[in-house]
Amino acid sequence: MSFQALLFYALSALLLTGAGLVVSVRNPVHAALSLVLCFFASAGLWLLLEAEFLAITLVLVYVGAVMVLFLFVVMMLDINVTRMREGFIRFLPLGTVVAVLSAAFMILVVSGPYFGLEAMPAPPAKAADYSNTAELGRQLYTTYVYPFEIAAVVLLVAIVAAITLTLRRRPNTRFQEPSLQVQVRRADRVRLVSMSAEERK
Amino acid sequence: MSFVMPNFLPAVPEMFVLGMASVILLLDPFLSERARNVTYLLAQATLVVALLLTLALTGEGTVVTFSGTFVTDPLANLLKVSVYIATFAVFLYGKAYLQARNIYKGEFFVLALFAVLGMMVLISAHSLLTLYLGLELMSLALYAMVGFQRDNGVASEAAMKYFVLGAMASAMLLYGMSMVYGVTGSLDLSEIRTAISASSEYGVVLSFGLLFLLIGVAFKLGAVPFHMWIPDVYHGAPTAVVVFVSSAPKLAAFAMLMRLLVDGLGGLAEEWSSVLALLAVLSMALGNVVAIAQTNLKRLLAYSGISHIGFLLMGVVAANGSGYSSALFYSLTYLLMTLGGFGLILIMSRSGFEADQINDYRGLHSRNPWLALMVLMLFFSMAGVPPFLGFWAKLAVIQAVVQVDMVWLAIVAVVFSVIGAFYYLRVVKVAYFDAPEVDTPIAPPADQHWLLSANGLAVLALGLFPSWLMALCAAAIPG
Numbered sequence: 064m065s066f067q068a069l070l071f072y073a074l075s076a077l078l079l080t081g082a083g084l085v086v087s088v089r090n091p092v093h094a095a096l097s098l099v100l101c102f103f104a105s106a107g108l109w110l111l112l113e114a115e116f117l118a119i120t121l122v123l124v125y126v127g128a129v130m131v132l133f134l135f136v137v138m139m140l141d142i143n144v145t146r147m148r149e150g151f152i153r154f155l156p157l158g159t160v161v162a163v164l165s166a167a168f169m170i171l172v173v174s175g176p177y178f179g180l181e182a183m184p185a186p187p188a189k190a191a192d193y194s195n196t197a198e199l200g201r202q203l204y205t206t207y208v209y210p211f212e213i214a215a216v217v218l219l220v221a222i223v224a225a226i227t228l229t230l231r232r233r234p235n236t237r238f239q240e241p242s243l244q245v246q247v248r249r250a251d252r253v254r255l256v257s258m259s260a261e262e263r264k
Numbered sequence: 265m266s267f268v269m270p271n272f273l274p275a276v277p278e279m280f281v282l283g284m285a286s287v288i289l290l291l292d293p294f295l296s297e298r299a300r301n302v303t304y305l306l307a308q309a310t311l312v313v314a315l316l317l318t319l320a321l322t323g324e325g326t327v328v329t330f331s332g333t334f335v336t337d338p339l340a341n342l343l344k345v346s347v348y349i350a351t352f353a354v355f356l357y358g359k360a361y362l363q364a365r366n367i368y369k370g371e372f373f374v375l376a377l378f379a380v381l382g383m384m385v386l387i388s389a390h391s392l393l394t395l396y397l398g399l400e401l402m403s404l405a406l407y408a409m410v411g412f413q414r415d416n417g418v419a420s421e422a423a424m425k426y427f428v429l430g431a432m433a434s435a436m437l438l439y440g441m442s443m444v445y446g447v448t449g450s451l452d453l454s455e456i457r458t459a460i461s462a463s464s465e466y467g468v469v470l471s472f473g474l475l476f477l478l479i480g481v482a483f484k485l486g487a488v489p490f491h492m493w494i495p496d497v498y499h500g501a502p503t504a505v506v507v508f509v510s511s512a513p514k515l516a517a518f519a520m521l522m523r524l525l526v527d528g529l530g531g532l533a534e535e536w537s538s539v540l541a542l543l544a545v546l547s548m549a550l551g552n553v554v555a556i557a558q559t560n561l562k563r564l565l566a567y568s569g570i571s572h573i574g575f576l577l578m579g580v581v582a583a584n585g586s587g588y589s590s591a592l593f594y595s596l597t598y599l600l601m602t603l604g605g606f607g608l609i610l611i612m613s614r615s616g617f618e619a620d621q622i623n624d625y626r627g628l629h630s631r632n633p634w635l636a637l638m639v640l641m642l643f644f645s646m647a648g649v650p651p652f653l654g655f656w657a658k659l660a661v662i663q664a665v666v667q668v669d670m671v672w673l674a675i676v677a678v679v680f681s682v683i684g685a686f687y688y689l690r691v692v693k694v695a696y697f698d699a700p701e702v703d704t705p706i707a708p709p710a711d712q713h714w715l716l717s718a719n720g721l722a723v724l725a726l727g728l729f730p731s732w733l734m735a736l737c738a739a740a741i742p743g
Contacts, residue, residue, distance in 0.1 A: 172469050177447050205267040209275070209330035213385055213397040216282060220378045220401060223289065224408030227371040231414070 071111055078104035091137045095130060102126050113189065116196040271329040274336040277317045277344065278384050284310040285377040292370030300368055307373035308355055311380070315348040326742075328390055332452045335390035338740040339592070343387045343519050350512040350599055351380050356715050357607040358504030360708075364615040367413055367502065375412075376508060379405035383516035389523055391451040392441045399437070399484070402516060403430050406509055410501040422500025429483070429493045437480025443473030444529070453528040460531040474532055477524055478539055484517040487577060488546040491570045498566035503613060503620070506562060507606035510569055511599050518595045521580060526588065533583040541581045545676055547574030552684035562620045564687060565605050568646060571684055572598045575661050578677060582664040585741050590660035593737040597645075597657035600726075604642040604719040611635070611708040611716055622691060627700025635706060638720035639695045645723045647688035648681050653727040660734070 081104060084097035102125045109118035176182060203211050272279075284306070292303050318341055326337040355373065362368040382402030389395035407430065411423025445451055447469045448459040460470070483490040498506050525536050551571025558564040576598065579591025612619035612635075619625075629636040645652035658681060665673045708716075726733055 168472060172443060172472055175468060177469050206331040207333070207393070209270070209333045210391075210393045210397055213394065213401060216378065216381065217397060217401050217404060219286075220375070220404050220408075223371065223374060223378070224404060227369075227375070227408055228411055228414065 067111060074104045074107040091142055092134065095134050095137055099126050099130050114195060116199055270331065271327065274321060274324060274327045274329055275334060276321065277314045278381060280317055281310060281314050281377060281381045281384065285374055285381065288370065288377065289374045292374065300370065303370045303373050304355065304359060307377060308352060310377060311348045311352045315345055318344050333391040333394045334388050336388055339522065340388045342736060342740040343515050344384055346515055346596055346599060347380060347383050347512045350603060351376060353603050353715060354508045354511065357507055357610045357712060360712060361504045361610045361613055365413065365502065372409065372412060375405040375409050383512055386516045387519040390453050392445065393451050395520060395523060396438065396441065399520065400434065402513060406513060409505045410497055410509065412505060413502050418500040419502060422497045426493050426497045433480050433483035436476045440473045440476025440480060443469050443476065453523060456528045457530055460529065470532065471535060474529060474536055478536060481517065481521050481524060482543055484520065485514065485573050486570055487543040487573050488550045488570060494570060495563050495566040498562050499560060503562065503606060503609050503618065507603060507610065510602045510606060515595055515599060518576065522588065537581050537583045540577050541673055544574045544577035544581060547571060547577065548677060548680040552680045555684065555687045559622055560620055561609060561622050564622065569602060571680065575658060575677060578673060579661040579664050581673065582668045584668065586667065587664040589737040589741040590664040592740060593660050593734055594657040596733065597653050600719065600723055601642060601646050601654060604716065604723065607716050607719060608639060608642065611712050612706065622694055625691065625695045626698040628695040630700055631703065632706040636695045638716055640692050641720045641724055643688040643692050645727065647685040651727045653723045653730065656727060656730040
């Protein structure tokens, strides 16, 4: 077995173990951390495919940004694990059927003659000074410029939608303003009223 | 790798709508509440100018540009023009409703314009990539619009359901696309078509890919058994959003069906035609039967919409030029009728009163005879009573399937349209023959009243002279 094959099997085993842990561990924080492991393993697989830019982006974006945010959310929410597992037995038969069916689909599709090494031979390795990143950038801004711009608009819409659905101004909410509290003067709070003395009866 | 500078001209309407949506997005925060009409007028002007731009470019014929990711052809032009007109009507119908509920906000118009942009991208898609991006752009904006009324629990629930099920459908679609890409090695629809016709040994992978694509498309169209979101979303969302969700996006979904199945996987017509026939029968059956039990007019129109999608799919089942043009004709007819149906609910509603129960229309004839006449025309058309437009649309799709010797499907369609006539006629009966609960006459705002009148009369006029619209649809479908 070549070194590359060894690496491939090691990373794949790591990826599958991580994915299994994501759905099987009880603690949601551990599940999120297992997902991080999955991302690292798949980044390694991409490196094997000579897609170094995608591998680094996967680690930077998913591990660095998305999963950290995800961990924060998981830690802040008080997730009741027992309540989440209530329907487990009830939905188990349906879930098993769906899982078996999808696994059968996958095996049928991937194991057929269409995706083997004969159908898709490995492309020749690029020279050492070949820049994956530059080529991706060139493709994105030439051949795929239209989809690229549309993807940018999708992100803009996501921002607009998120702000529309969450930002709310509540004019009736009471809150403290320390600067005003400090500046308050006696005349603002106390009104001296001069009254004529009343006769005691 | 050589790169040819793309021809930007065919995409000018898209660029214009994107530019204007961004301008409105930036301008709106600086407007006071009283000046919100400026946003409204700008949004309407955007649609009108986009319409003129698209019409000006119709002479170009079929052009594929942006490295094969974008196409403009007669079908794209006709569908885009219909989307602009539908959205224009949606804004006009919905204005008073939004004002009365304190959701007359700039975001509504901005999100709707972005959804229109998504539909345009989808309609003009010539690769799996742009098809998916257009769909997501449209759907994201629609999810947010459904949940727009945040204080309304039912609307938020509807938005959540729509979002989760929509994400599932997108995942299915992507899965199917990945299989098609895997075996054909291309994202370009015409290259996929050539690859499929060149070789017949893709077999099982392509069939699975096709199946997942069909699930995704059926969800967006709302065909049974992927219709679960429709009644809840139509019921829960603000009516001004429902009129949008039920009209223009269906045209975009029809375009997606045509692009994927006809332009891309035309070589597999035998396989997808039988699946679509099944979806059509199920949609017509469930839509028409369940609609009978509804007391809520929005839910009734939701189930009626599901059955209309069944009829529309019948035209595609025929898998030939006249079948496609009959399906296109049906989709435009459906657009007019759904706009009118929900426009009526919008006109009848006022602050604190949704007018979404069928009983709210009791004795409409004595309260406003003209509105009652519009109800009669629209619902007769939906039921397929001649001489209204709906009759010709149903006739066209039934003819299309009879021509390809699928008489059983035609019989099923006729039986279910007779069953469906019951609940449409019940609404007309309630409006004409039941005693009203209150006698106050209804005085809708003038602009909406004109629009509904135009909408109802269009159903009648196009029904009397259907050949013009039919010729337009036939010209839009090559071959």
